[in-house]
Amino acid sequence: MADAKYPRSEVNLDKCKGCGLCIAACPKKVLVFSSKLNSKGYHYAEYTGTGCVGCGNCFYNCPEPDAITVYLRNYDPEKEV
Amino acid sequence: MKKTILKKPKGFIDVYKHKAGAEKDRTHYCPGCGHGILHKLIAEAMEDLDIVDDTILISPVGCSVFAYYYFDTGNFQAAHGRAPAVATATSRANPDKVVISYQGDGDLAAIGGNNIIQAANRGENIVVFFVNNAIYGMTGGQMAPTTLEGQVTTTTPYGRNTDTDGYPMKMCEVISQFTAPTYVERVSLHDAPHIRKTRAAVRKALQNAKERKGFQFVEVLSTCPSGWKMDPVKSMEWVKEKMLPLYPLGVYRDKGDEARVINRPVPIMEPATVWEKLGISADADVDFPRGDVPEQYKKMSIRVAGFGGQGIMVTGQALASVALEYGYNVSWLPSYGPEMRGGTANCSVNIQDGVIGAAEAVKPTMLLAMNRPSLEKFEESVVPGGTLIYNSTLIDIEPTRTDIKVFAIPITGMADELGNTRVQSLVNIGAYAAITGAFRVEDIVSLLPKLFKGKKQAIIDLNAKAVKAGFDFVKENF
Numbered sequence: 001m002a003d004a005k006y007p008r009s010e011v012n013l014d015k016c017k018g019c020g021l022c023i024a025a026c027p028k029k030v031l032v033f034s035s036k037l038n039s040k041g042y043h044y045a046e047y048t049g050t051g052c053v054g055c056g057n058c059f060y061n062c063p064e065p066d067a068i069t070v071y072l073r074n075y076d077p078e079k080e081v
Numbered sequence: 082m083k084k085t086i087l088k089k090p091k092g093f094i095d096v097y098k099h100k101a102g103a104e105k106d107r108t109h110y111c112p113g114c115g116h117g118i119l120h121k122l123i124a125e126a127m128e129d130l131d132i133v134d135d136t137i138l139i140s141p142v143g144c145s146v147f148a149y150y151y152f153d154t155g156n157f158q159a160a161h162g163r164a165p166a167v168a169t170a171t172s173r174a175n176p177d178k179v180v181i182s183y184q185g186d187g188d189l190a191a192i193g194g195n196n197i198i199q200a201a202n203r204g205e206n207i208v209v210f211f212v213n214n215a216i217y218g219m220t221g222g223q224m225a226p227t228t229l230e231g232q233v234t235t236t237t238p239y240g241r242n243t244d245t246d247g248y249p250m251k252m253c254e255v256i257s258q259f260t261a262p263t264y265v266e267r268v269s270l271h272d273a274p275h276i277r278k279t280r281a282a283v284r285k286a287l288q289n290a291k292e293r294k295g296f297q298f299v300e301v302l303s304t305c306p307s308g309w310k311m312d313p314v315k316s317m318e319w320v321k322e323k324m325l326p327l328y329p330l331g332v333y334r335d336k337g338d339e340a341r342v343i344n345r346p347v348p349i350m351e352p353a354t355v356w357e358k359l360g361i362s363a364d365a366d367v368d369f370p371r372g373d374v375p376e377q378y379k380k381m382s383i384r385v386a387g388f389g390g391q392g393i394m395v396t397g398q399a400l401a402s403v404a405l406e407y408g409y410n411v412s413w414l415p416s417y418g419p420e421m422r423g424g425t426a427n428c429s430v431n432i433q434d435g436v437i438g439a440a441e442a443v444k445p446t447m448l449l450a451m452n453r454p455s456l457e458k459f460e461e462s463v464v465p466g467g468t469l470i471y472n473s474t475l476i477d478i479e480p481t482r483t484d485i486k487v488f489a490i491p492i493t494g495m496a497d498e499l500g501n502t503r504v505q506s507l508v509n510i511g512a513y514a515a516i517t518g519a520f521r522v523e524d525i526v527s528l529l530p531k532l533f534k535g536k537k538q539a540i541i542d543l544n545a546k547a548v549k550a551g552f553d554f555v556k557e558n559f
Contacts, residue, residue, distance in 0.1 A: 015106060019113030019306075019313040025273045042112070057273040059087040060280065063117020064107060065124065065151065070087040080085070 007054025008071045009047045015067040018042030022058035092124025092133050093151050100150040113313020115270045115303025116145050126284045132291055136179040137171050139164040143185035144219045162193020165200035168207040174348055179290040180207045187217040190226040190250045201296055204261025208290045208297040214305040222308035226250040253300045257333035263295040265334035269302035271320035294340040367408035369524045378517035382442040384459055386427035387451025392506030397428035399510050403520050404432040414440040495550050504547035511551025522552050
């Protein structure tokens, strides 16, 4: 049984510009706009915490190089160097 | 190795240190901009293909002008539309590098329309990523060649009218008309599956480039939420609904295994090698010892002006050529009309030690006026304390300046007396030698066979007489 923590999408909230493309691209609808604002005044995207299948759509749809990190299905924190 | 994490690719710089302002951790692009998506695909592909350090990216004019903030590659930023030309030079000089020309639709299809066509037709070994968002984004949302019929922009407030504005340009179709391109594909960023296809196209183009397989052209249908005045998600829908029917996706050209590496001659970039090839020594090759030159003639900026056909250019070239033999730095800059003879002509000559800045003699220390219009036009430009030589055979007015030295010499008349009007150039050189003390007559005469290479001995002898006549006239009359 895989760790429920992964796969997982992680939004770097201060780099998010709140465009919503990741939310639209998520097949499982597990990304939502936060009710909070980040330091730039955007309602950033955030992961609801469950249901990510690690497809990577959010990563590739996100125009910001460093706003989203996706830990894929095969990610195992113990094997990472 | 299979990826376990999708994160900021190594093709990007860690901290965008070149970016102005305080926000060095995020791009300048608007929220939802397609550039960011394509940037990420390129950066990822460069990392995976291990070509980041072997890539030179040419950034265009447009929003992606600042691509060099983000990519950890070499970079040149080209003038508007000229990225394919700069990429050509970069690629020719560095045949082993991956050269990317990243361009928008205004840049590529309008201002640089001919540049891309010529580069494609030559099959330059470059990758072109063409971001088509149907609008001029950076400048505020004006109509581009790719703007759709009926699309409202700031310059087509009632929608693009094909009767007045022409039709949307389909660049993939245009580029695929040429024989040379290796790979031409149109892709889109409007949803996740299509972004994956774009990812594959980007990787294929860069892989081909890594193997030096000629001209790669990837057109990417993209968005401009700000210019289109739509939210980012709606923009993606707009691409799907409006752009896809007009701009069909797909591979327009793929030479596949037929694609071959073309080995072009690499231009010589090292000055020392260029000099060697030209048979020129890089060391100062001083043939003649300098005479005693008065201070005011040590740094000369000379304007020679007259009719075309009066030997204006020859005079300037001869001045520069002779001075070179005394070890001066020289420049010669011609300026003339389209006609070979009869129009006005002038040239600027600089003779000095040290670095020559502007080649044009805007404020000459010496004016050599061969006809009246030249005297009238340039007399005022001579610096105070400067020198004026004028052709008194043809100029029937007196100079007005009193703060310069004036030498009236019947140049044309003297040349005529020698039997050939065309030798007046060398009368000028003789006069210059006498006035400035910079050249010796025998030195000039010894250079004549070199200056008039291929001419008959009689012509050379006549010119030697002309030098002497000009020199003697000044010595006897002033």
